[in-house]
Amino acid sequence: MFDVAWSEMLVLLAVAVVVIGPKDLPRVLYAAGKFTRKIKTFTGDIQKSLDRIIHDEELNEITREANKAGGENLQFEIERQLAEEERRRLAMLPKERGDAGK
Numbered sequence: 001m002f003d004v005a006w007s008e009m010l011v012l013l014a015v016a017v018v019v020i021g022p023k024d025l026p027r028v029l030y031a032a033g034k035f036t037r038k039i040k041t042f043t044g045d046i047q048k049s050l051d052r053i054i055h056d057e058e059l060n061e062i063t064r065e066a067n068k069a070g071g072e073n074l075q076f077e078i079e080r081q082l083a084e085e086e087r088r089r090l091a092m093l094p095k096e097r098g099d100a101g102k
Contacts, residue, residue: 016028059082062078063075063078066078
C-alpha cells in the first residue's frame, strides 16, 4: 500500500524510538494497530453496504423493465424468485461465517 522498503522502515523505527522513547513504543504501536484494524473494518462495512445497495437497485431496474413488457403475472413471478434468492442467501450466511473461522 505504501511501498516502504526495509531500509526506510528501519529509519522510521529509529526516529520513533528517539521521539516516542523505547518505553512507550510498544503501547503506541499497539494503539496504531488497533486504529488500523478499525479503519479496515469500517471501510469493509461501507463497501458491503454499497455493494448491497447496488445489487438491490439492479434488481429493481430489472423488475421495472420486466413489468413494462410482462404485466402482473411477471411481477408475481419475479417477486417469488427474489424471495427464494433471499431465502437461499440467508441460509448460506451461517455456513459462510462458520467457514471463515477455520
